[in-house]
Amino acid sequence: xxxxxxxxxxxxxxxxxxxxxxxxxxxxxxxxxxxxxxxxxxxxxxxxxxxxxxxxxxxxxxxxxxxxxxxxxxxxxxxxxxxxxxxxxxxxxxxxxxxxxxxxxxxxxxxxxxxxxxxxxxxxxxxxxxxxxxxxxxxxxxxxxxxxxxxxxxxxxxxxxxxxxxxxxxxxxxxxxxxxxxxxxxxxxxxxxxxxxxxxxxxxxxxxxxxxxxxxxxxxxxxxxxxxxxxxxxxxxxxxxxxxxxxxxxxxxxxxxxxxxxxxxxxxx
Amino acid sequence: xxxxxxxxxxxxxxxxxxxxxxxxxxxxxxxxxxxxxxxxxxxxxxxxxxxxxxxxxxxxxxxxxxxxxxxxxxxxxxxxxxxxxxxxxxxxxxxxxxxxxxxxxxxxxxxxxxxxxxxxxxxxxxxxxxxxxxxxxxxxxxxxxxxxxxxxxxxxxxxxxxxxxxxxxxxxxxxxxxxxxxxxxxxxxxxxxxxxxxxxxxxxxxxxxxxxxxxxxxxxx
Numbered sequence: 001x002x003x004x005x006x007x008x009x010x011x012x013x014x015x016x017x018x019x020x021x022x023x024x025x026x027x028x029x030x031x032x033x034x035x036x037x038x039x040x041x042x043x044x045x046x047x048x049x050x051x052x053x054x055x056x057x058x059x060x061x062x063x064x065x066x067x068x069x070x071x072x073x074x075x076x077x078x079x080x081x082x083x084x085x086x087x088x089x090x091x092x093x094x095x096x097x098x099x100x101x102x103x104x105x106x107x108x109x110x111x112x113x114x115x116x117x118x119x120x121x122x123x124x125x126x127x128x129x130x131x132x133x134x135x136x137x138x139x140x141x142x143x144x145x146x147x148x149x150x151x152x153x154x155x156x157x158x159x160x161x162x163x164x165x166x167x168x169x170x171x172x173x174x175x176x177x178x179x180x181x182x183x184x185x186x187x188x189x190x191x192x193x194x195x196x197x198x199x200x201x202x203x204x205x206x207x208x209x210x211x212x213x214x215x216x217x218x219x220x221x222x223x224x225x226x227x228x229x230x231x232x233x234x235x236x237x238x239x240x241x242x243x244x245x246x247x248x249x250x251x252x253x254x255x256x257x258x259x260x261x262x263x264x265x266x267x268x269x
Numbered sequence: 270x271x272x273x274x275x276x277x278x279x280x281x282x283x284x285x286x287x288x289x290x291x292x293x294x295x296x297x298x299x300x301x302x303x304x305x306x307x308x309x310x311x312x313x314x315x316x317x318x319x320x321x322x323x324x325x326x327x328x329x330x331x332x333x334x335x336x337x338x339x340x341x342x343x344x345x346x347x348x349x350x351x352x353x354x355x356x357x358x359x360x361x362x363x364x365x366x367x368x369x370x371x372x373x374x375x376x377x378x379x380x381x382x383x384x385x386x387x388x389x390x391x392x393x394x395x396x397x398x399x400x401x402x403x404x405x406x407x408x409x410x411x412x413x414x415x416x417x418x419x420x421x422x423x424x425x426x427x428x429x430x431x432x433x434x435x436x437x438x439x440x441x442x443x444x445x446x447x448x449x450x451x452x453x454x455x456x457x458x459x460x461x462x463x464x465x466x467x468x469x470x471x472x473x474x475x476x477x478x479x480x481x482x483x484x485x486x487x488x489x490x
Contacts (some may be wrong), residue, residue, distance in 0.1 A: 062395070081449060084458045088273045108456035142439060146453030148476075154441075166439030168360060173348075177439065180351040193472065 014128045028093055030102050032223040032259060036062035037078040037092040041170045042252045043195040044117075047071040052130050057253040061098040061115065064245065065220075068236055079169070080187050086107060094233070095221040100148035112225040114217035115237045115246075117260035118189040120149045122178060123175075123197075128184035138162040142183035144171050148216040149187040187211055191254050234239040236269050272309070273459060279281070280460030287461075291468050294315070297443060298428040301364055305371025305428075306421070310410070312376035329480030332451050334373020339431050342366045347438035357462050358441035366438075374434070380415035383409065400410040414467055416487055433469075442466060456478045 024120035038058045040046045046056045051155050054075040066073035076092045083099065086092045087109065098118070101111045124130035128139060137160045145167035157165040168174045168181060171192060175198045177204040188196075188208075196202060201268035220237070222229050240246045241262050295344035315327035334342065343366030350357060357365070386409055414421075433445035438444045448465040452458050 023283070055485075081452055084452075084456050088459070102454075106456060107276075108458075117381075133434075145436065145441075145449060147445040150452060164358075167436075167441050168439050169437055173439075176348060177351075180348065180356070182347070182351050182356050183439075204406075 010163035011019050023228045024093060024222065024226040025232055028069060028229070029069060031073050033068055033070050033077050034062070034066040034094070034211050035074045035092045037066070037083050037086050037095040037097050038062060039080055039083075040075075040077045040098045041079070042098060042190055042192065056263040057065075057100065057249055058096045059117070060249050060253070062094075064240065064249075065094070065096070065233070068239075070230075079110070080144065083221065087221065093222065094229070099221050100216050100220045106230060108224070110222045110230050112221075112230055112233045113219065113237055114229075114262055115220055115240070116218050117262065118148075118191065118218065119260070120152075120187050120211045120213055120216065120218040121190050121193050122185055122211060123178065123188055123193045123205055124180055124185040124208045125178055126206050127181060127185075130185050130208045132209045133187075135208070136163070136185050139184035140164045140166065140182075142166040142168055142174050142177055142186050144174055144178045144190070145169055148218075149189065149211075151214070152211070153212050171196070175205075175210055178202070179204060182210060189216065194255075219223075237262075243267070275460055276457065277460055279465055280367065280451075282456050283455075283461070284464065287444060287447055287450065287464060287468060290444035291472065292444060293442045294429060294432045294444040295472065297364055297367065301367040301371050301428050302421075302425050304364075304368045305375055305414050306423070308368065308372035309375035309379055312372060312481045313379040313413075314405070316376070316380065330369075331373045331376050334370050335377060339366065339370050339438060340434050342369050342378070342432050343431075344437055359435060361438050361443070362438045363435040363443075366434075367428050370431065371424055371428055374427075375421065375460065378417045378420040378424070382413045383418075385416045386412050392478055418484055418488070419429065419478070423478060425476050425480070429472055429476065430469065 005100075017066050022030070036058075038046045038054060038056075040048055040054055040056075042056075042058075044056050045058045046054065049055045054077070059075055062075060063073045076086065078092070078095075078097065080097070083095045083097050083212050087095060098103070098116065099111070101114060105111070122130065122133050122136060124135075130139065131134060136156070140163060141153050141157060142165070143153050154165045154167070155161050166177070168177060171188070174183075174186050174188070175196050178186050185208065193207060197205060197207070220233050222233070246262065247259055282303045312327045313332060315323045318324055318327075343363055346360035346366040346369070347359065349359065350362075390408050391404050394408045395401070399407065416466075435443050436446050436449055440451050444465055448461050452461050455461070
């Protein structure tokens with residue numbers, strides 16, 4: 001009887017310490033589900049197909065990560081500002097949501113190495129007579145609130161001291177405002193700009209060249225203290241590049257050109 | 270399962286910007302209220318008008334203002350009007366949207382307040398030689414505003430809170446817009462919105478206190 005009690009106590013201790021030490025990575029594996037925050041109003045990274053099912057680069061990326069972990073992917077739609085609350089309130093495990101990896105933000109949330117890099121272009125209303133990014137000076141510029149390009153554009157407008165900046169809640173609102181002439185130009189990622197122009201819903205818009213900003217490197221996000229998960233995702237991202245899956249997804253969703261180089265010379269290919 | 274380390278100093282450093290935003294929020298709310306009261310009085314008069322089309326206009330306004338979401342009204346004041354080629358700044362759109370809403374609700378409050386004023390008072394005024402307009406201005410209106418004073422305070426509080434919908438039309442200088450901008454920059458979501466919540470609470474509390482003091486002064490017998 002004594003032996004039985006001891007054994008029971010031992011098993012209980014092991015189990016208890018086991019759960020206490022389990023980190024997010026263990027939780028995901030144990031639950032069999034990976035919940036990803038994805039912005040579905042951001043084609044071609046995240047959007048919905050004809051049957052209202054989530055699709056896009058970020059959606060596939062989440063599915064790949066789930067597959068690597070041997071679990072089922074669950075896409076949780078969030079807006080850009082909702083990414084952090086969703087993560088902190090444990091509604092999602094990771095964010096696969098084109099999150100720009102600024103140092104300011106990294107004080108709050110854990111970031112992986114870049115999994116994608118955006119270049120931004122100016123999209124202008126043809127009536128505004130904008131031919132390059134410098135022509136935006138003094139004009140009214142809009143962008144999607146909370147994005148890297150919005151932060152950049154607002155800084156430019158403040159620096160110029162003339163013109164106005166307007167953040168809208170979604171990419172769709174920005175393009176609506178732009179085609180109505182409410183704003184003269186927007187700064188958007190090449191991917192989003194081309195995807196929106198292709199829909200044919202916004203006549204009277206034209207591409208007005210690239211912006212001089214540093215490419216917008218975006219990271220997967222998780223809680224800052226989840227080292228195990230962040231570490232795993234870093235390796236996963238590199239494997240995506242190394243195996244050619246990154247280029248494959250790029251060709252599938254974005255364009256036939258070469259994707260941005262995410263290798264580290266002499267270390268990672 | 271909510272683990273998050275609050276870093277108040279990071280957010281408090283942004284307090285001056287948020288207070289600037291609060292000033293803009295007050296500006297929109299006060300302007301929308303002043304214009305809204307004037308419009309509501311006009312609507313109230315129109316609703317009693319013997320001319321049927323005028324009554325219909327006033328009734329339609331009140332119906333739309335009270336039976337559609339404020340978000341829709343503000344969105345329409347920006348994107349809806351723009352489809353007719355009229356481009357308004359986010360500030361103006363927000364002001365128009367909230368004013369439209371205020372006028373509709375206040376007109377309904379005024380209608381209720383009018384019911385509290387016996388018809389005999391107007392007749393007494395008329396028998397003293399006042400015109401219909403004079404009787405309305407000198408006898409009905411002051412009493413109506415007194416009865417409707419508390420509902421007006423409510424509407425003022427509601428106007429302050431409605432400014433937060435300005436972000437849907439690209440507003441970024443009001444309290445909510447500023448908070449959202451700062452959130453995108455720092456991801457300090459919980460601290461920033463907690464501070465914004467406290468500022469909103471203080472503003473509305475001040476309004477109700479101020480209204481109570483004002484009422485005590487204005488409506489002494």
